[in-house]
Amino acid sequence: MSLATKYNPEAAESKWYAYWMENKFFSSKVDHTKEPYTIVIPPPNVTGVLHMGHMLNNTIQDVLVRKARMEGKNACWVPGTDHASIATEAKVVAMLKDRGIDKKSISREEFLKYAYEWKEKYGGIILEQLKKLGASCDWDRTKFTMDADLSEAVISVFIDLYNKGKIYRGIRMVNWDPQGKTALSDDEVIMKEIQSKLYYIKYQIEGSEDFLTIATTRPETIMADVAICINPNDPRFTHLKGKKAIIPLINRAIPIIEDEYVDMEFGTGCLKVTPAHDINDYELGIKHKLEVIDILNDNGTLNEKAQILVGEDRFIARKRIGKMLDEAGQLDKIEEYKSNVGHSERTDAVVEPKLSLQWFLKMEDITKPALSSVMEDVIQLHPPKFKNMYRSWMENVRDWCISRQLWWGHQIPAYYLPNGEFVVAKTKEEAVQIANEKFGTAYKLEDLTQNEDVLDTWFSSWLWPISVFDSEVFKTGEKNEDLKYYYPTNDLVTAPEILFFWVARMIIAGYEYTGEKPFKNVYLTGIVRDKQGRKMSKSLGNSPDPLELIKQYGADGVRTGMLFSSPAGNDLPFDEKLVEQGRNFSNKIWNAYRLVSGWEIDPNLSGESNQASITWFENRFNEGLTEIEDHFEKFRISDALMATYKLVWDDFCSWYLEMIKPAYQAPIDAATHAKTIEFFEDILRILHPFMPFLTEELWHQIKERNTSEALIISAWPNAKAYDSQIITEASQVFDIVSQVRNIRASKGISPKETFSLTIKTKQAELYGRFDAVLKKLANLEDVSFGDSLENAVSFVVKSDECFIPMEGQVNPEEERENISKDLAYTKGFLNSVMKKLSNERFVAGAPAAVIENERKKQADAEAKIKTLEEALAKLG
Secondary structure: OOOOOOOOHHHHHHHHHHHHHHOOOOOOOOOOOOOEEEEEOOOOEOOOOOOHHHHHHHHHHHHHHHHHHHOOOEEEEEOEEEOOHHHHHHHHHHHHHHOOOOHHHOOHHHHHHHHHHHHHHHOOHHHHHHHHHOOOOOHHHOEEOOOHHHHHHHHHHHHHHHHOOOEEEEEEEEEEEOOOOEEEOHHHEEEEEEEEEEEEEEEEEOOOOOEEEEEEOOHHHHHHOOEEEEOOOOHHHHHHOOOEEEOOOOOOEEEEEEOOOOOOOOOOOEEEEOHHHOHHHHHHHHHOOOOOOOOEOOOOEEOHHHOOOOOOEHHHHHHHHHHHHHHOOOEEEEEEEEEEEEEEOOOOOEOEEEEEEEEEEOOOOOOHHHHHHHHOOOOEEEOOOHHHHHHHHHHOOOOEEOEEOOOOOOEOOEEEOOOOOEEEOOOHHHHHHHHHHHHOOOOOHHHOEEOOOEEOOHHHHOOHHHHOOOOOHHHHOOOOHHHHHHOOEEEEEEOHHHHHHHHHHHHHHHHHHOOOOOEEEEEEOOOEEOOOOOEOOOOOOOOOOHHHHHHHHOHHHHHHHHHOOOOOOOOEEOOHHHHHHHHHHHHHHHHHHHHHHOOOEEOOOOOHHHHHHHHHHHHHHHHHHHHHHHHHHOOOHHHHHHHHHHHHHHHHHHHHHHHHOOOOOOOEEHHHHHHHHHHHHHHHHHHOOOOHHHHHHHHHHHOOOOHHHOHHHOOOOOOOOOOHHHHHHHHHHHHHHHHHHHHHHHHOOOOOOOEEEEEEOOOHHHHHHOHHHHHHHHOEEEEEEOOOOOOEEEEEEOOEEEEEEOOOOOOHHHHHHHHHHHHHHHHHHHHHHHHHHOOHHHHHHOOHHHHHHHHHHHHHHHHHHHHHHHHHHHHO
């Protein structure tokens, strides 16, 4: 196969993805002769398109899946999408508005037809985009959270939990989204610090000319006040006990009550109690048996109970109330104030605390197995720093509000009866039967009305690792073959911001319905940020189009670029230079193979002169592979890539290929060429999970291969034992080569000009083994061993002093300065090593091999310092 002068990512990507799909390499079936390796995708919203966070998350998943596949495991990566109730309903409402249709003017059934029309048109876009990235999902297993079987699973779980007494219906204070007109769970509320105003309002004491001043950020809710609260320990307000205050503007009297809840230091030391519009006031209201007056409509406008400004939006009302209070002489002052305000995660509307009749899941007991499994590392979080956050949330969890006032989603299977009661059942037919048996009635289908609400989106996705394999288990309790084989899954890759939304709840459901964990490891990615540290988002306009990046730099370039700087749990400061580096890496590998494939082979040549180079790289490869495996085992995916990058770019391309490269237009011996191709194949194997397209292309360029020999299913190399001494010795030789090259560069001497090198050493045999390499790479005409030379430039490597004769070109002052700099650097290096070795915690906690390596660094530095000091003394 002829190799193009330049790598064409676009052509390779379309060719090899089609090839993988055609040959069903991503497909997975139950096979008890193989160990399963399973990942379920965090299902992106059907409203979504590929963004940088998806790129990072799915690249990591694909790396793990491709490596597992090459390790001979039965790799199964299940893709799918989430129906995303709030976000999708908003999109459909907007689409209808564009067509001149008001949601209120059509029936639920008509609306759902439009919603499915929208989903069919746009819902699969993101999955198609993931294919461009190279995602090796089993596309035959693609699921949607509102597929018929998954929907049935959700309804079965609701009924089961209700029958167990874990789901209840009640009036509670909930988070209300006035724009989406739905309740939200605590986790769907994003707290943002915003600039507010603190209004100091004067409440007249009933039957007196005195006033009590209260500070509030929400003057528009004073009409819902039912009490003023003071701290019983506050001497400033003792005289007000048992009295009443008058609400400004509406002149309604409310009692002054006492409670130690009041912070005497905040504001004026007393507060207004508005149970309908503040969660803490609500709790206070229950304690003191206070009235509840709700003055807000579902859309955030004032209702008739407000008495004034009826129909006004809450924020307009706030400004107008402030002005009205000022005109009435009842506004003392206004101060600027920063406060944390809850916003809807989906619509960004400011959330209102609201009393509402909703459905809740009791969380206190059901969460216990999920807490202990993470705390005891049955499920491991990577990085483990998130364990404390997880524990804090799980130990302070509130009941989960699972109902949403929407049409798009899983409609709650509760049916209201004419007698005011309700029953929970899978279908209306079953509900009629249950109702008639329970109440001794003769209701018909038309007598029952189903609850209008749908379930929280997370109430379906918390079943995802189970339901994608077996939707019947929630009803039957019996696992099918898929669930028995693929569950628990292995690794979950997701973002920390949904650790509680989704991860914790999947763990809860896993233990509730299978009695075991849903996955073994949770890899938490960081947030992709721009160079200014801002989270990349469409609204800020600071996020590049991932597909454009792929078009410009190639999928492999983008994949590696995303991973170069993305350690688990840490944010990724994205810079386009990273994907440029990824593209350059692709080109480097391509050109390396072009070089090797272009050599003429002479079967009569001996390869003895290259034996040291081959032995070195063989050992260095196994050392590098051991390091890469260790990074993978510890979920340091970014470090695994960097170790691979250095092994390929530095060790293979920059050193090994230069060491064995024949002279211009000269042939290479067959043994060295064969070994080099073998090395190249091993390199392609370890690169494949990161760079699937380029590696598959080169794999087939090396020789014709049938489908059973494709790289995607070839064996991951096994790390063999290696001789670290050979690697250390070669490193010493490379140091000499680099020093000689630096001398040429600093003195403006042509690289073509040969040098003689004399080495003062006790290990001449080491340099003897690498004699050919030294001469070739440093362009030396000879290498000899002896004592110090006059009129020579010198440098030190380890404890060996090296001399290059340069008659008339040696400046003693310059030599002294160079040696002094090297000496100062080496002393600093030794100091840093000694600090580590004198740290008791480091010595006690680090592996023996790491300690031994640090001690070796100490010995080498001490030997070098001695040699440098002797060289400096000779210069006088």
